[in-house]
Amino acid sequence: MNKFFTRYYLRGLRWRRRLRAVRLGRKLKLRQDNTHQIGANDIIAFVTCHNELPRLEYFLEYYRKLGVKHFIFVDNNSNDGTAEYLNQFSDVTRYFTNQEYRRAHFGMDWINYLLLKHARDRWALTVDVDEFLVYPHSDRRPLNALTNWLDASAIRSFSAQLIDLYPKNKMDVSEASTSNDPFRLLTHFDVGNYSYKKNQQFGNLWIQGGVRARLFFSHKPDTSPALNKTPLVKWKRGFVYISSTHTLLPKRLNQTYSTGDSEPICGALMHTKFLPDLSNKIENPYLLSQHYSRAREYHSYNRAQLNDLNFESVFSEKYEDWRQLDRLGIISTGGWA
């Protein structure tokens, strides 16, 4: 009986979110429209950002190299020149909003609306500006080689665990301006320091851990940020992201893991949060008011005094490439030779 109710509850939730997405999404203002450039089989990236100008160049470069053909940005009230910067590209479509990020389910309502509008029956990548997708063979095969393979294997959703990258010892503020390649500053990540719990309601695996749990949330482990994400989905009308890209509906899209003998394909999102500019961000009152759970995360960074923090521990490992992640068992090729 319980199962029965859950099913209808989830269906209702999905509809509510879709309606809300349309209601809030229609208030987005289209400031730069390049959607006519999108080809039939192109992969589109969906990004929400607020004052991320320093990161944009590397971000766009990285994903263009992977073969993302179009970017759809939701510019949430940026005033640092993001708009001007994005306007110069013919593969970027920019929406603007000054609505509150928090009230749009942390941007997900906007993204759901845009996915519905632009990504129907195509592969859509939903990422943040500080997340870089790594998948099996990502050094030599473009993203559409992956999506073609997923199509042939009848897989609709591709999961990628968030892996927090951090500097080896301490944050080096002086290097901030000399390089925009975050992988040069952030070299290490945590291995074997994760916890996994199955969410019975949505069927997804709730992953926590990594450096953020270890340094900022270990006094209250259950509040540490979730790391499971499903950023790459062959979108269909009726799909909806519920909480960030952690949870999707319908439920079957969350089943990206096996409980038995097989190893489904998956990737990783390298999270480059711990760049030196983070210490400015945690003092930004707008971000503090808009972030998840009243920016619990950002407050704990403050307490820990980011600049004096030593990130390294027994779990630290130097990041190399996807092969290393595969070897360690963080991602799997899932039969894609």
Place this chain on the structure above:
Amino acid sequence: MKIGFVVLAHDNIFRLRQVVRFLANGGAPIALHVDKKMSDALREMLKYDLSNLENVYFVEPTACEWGDWSLVDATIRSTRLLLEKHSNLDYIQNISGSCLPIMSVKEMEGYLHKQNEQVDYIECFSQKQFKWVTAGLSEERSTLYHPFNWRKSRRAFDLNVKIQRLLKIKRSGPKNIEIAFGSQWWCLSRPTLDKIFNSPRFEEFVQFFKSTWIPDESFFQTLSGHYSKHVSNRSLTYANFDNIGKPFIFYDDHLETLEKLERFFVRKVWDGSDKLYQHFLNPFKRKTEKVPNIENTLTAALEQAKFRATQSRKGLISQFRYPEKRSILETSQPYQIHIGMETFRKDLEALYDKNDDTKLMGHIFRRNQVQESPSLNRNDNPNIPLWRDYAPSQFLMQKIWYAQPTKIAFFSNPHQIRKITRKLANDENCQIYMVQGSWMFNLVKRDITNLRRLVALSRIETKREGFLLSEMRKSSAKSHLNVIPIGRILDAPQEFDIQNIGPFTTQIADDLAMKVKDLHEQLKEAGVDLAELEISLEPNPMNMPNVIDLETYKKSS
């Protein structure tokens, strides 16, 4: 030797055009069958593009469905057309639009010429002997009637199979002919093809195979097995299939391997592999040296990928693998837990130091510390134990997994691992070495004078120990337990045979033994039942009084 090609295509005319052009420029006639489902505009475009090439024939298009007779029908019509138009052809090679020629037509003809006999290159395996079919139906492909296509109408297909199984239908097939299976992409000699097509029983064969499932993998295979003088089971097209039966796809990064491969075609190539197409369809490309071994290497790599997809890594917990069984701790390799052995810490450390493949850790489950090594005093982060206790069994799983190839051993006590005791008991990799009653060492060291407190503590410890032992001694338990009661250690050195490490002999100082015996006396008088610990009732070796003398203890410890 002259060779002609039958090309079956259904999409991506841009790549198809390139391949056809390459083969035609090599001087080979080509019969091209393009699926009827392709739009007319594209088909016209293709025809226009290829119109300047001689000897490229467009076979009348039919709609082909995977697994259907239509594919074989298209192949037969194309083959016949080629044989009629070109009486000088010696061989016909059948390829798909997404196959890539990795050698030139000249090289191929040269190779065929070198083989003096009339060899037919077609995989031709009887299902009984070779189990060529790995996924889905196998023999039932031809022993049942298949009027439905699984891709189009799955339910009807499955129901149809079920009903016929119930009715125990078994078609016998054409007389004197053994049904064989093999890859669809073959290269057959003219005499064999002539024999097949001109056979008086040809209509009978067609009628039979029309109602089998996936006839393209058995029609020509069966008949050439019957009519050919010499079958080489090695197809000229390299193809390998993954666990769900779809062909492995090649990408730009396979270029070096494919260059060295001793085959003429590969199936299948991703249509975005610009480098591969550019390289192999270049008429002026350098001849490269072939390496016979490379095929085994490639096959092994693909098999490895297949293996990985179907056999996950045991003992790993990850975003893609979540072993749901709650009662079992699933681990990848053996690990050792030393319970109550701290007294012999130094000796154990020395023993483990000699061994490179096992690492001895401290109390990794201690309440306020994760002691990574036995002598570590405190952790940098005081909250790590909280994080560990959030998911203790996953913590241990990952400790064991990421220590690989090194194995781990650690100290613990029954209380520290109480939350995962049941899981440990059900893990066959778990090896426990335990001194039963070792809490007495700790009590002695703590200098407790209050008898009631001593009794209470001993009762608690006995209970904890009892829980651990009862779990480990359950008939369903799979862990390996080595217990020595404290009493035996007190009387004489005892030996633990630690797996892969060697024998370990307990050495205990006389005065410590004496104090434990005294404590035992005290507790026994207070009514605590410690019979299980096998402490002998004989007076202690040095004839010391049975009352604990606090002053001397403090001095000695």
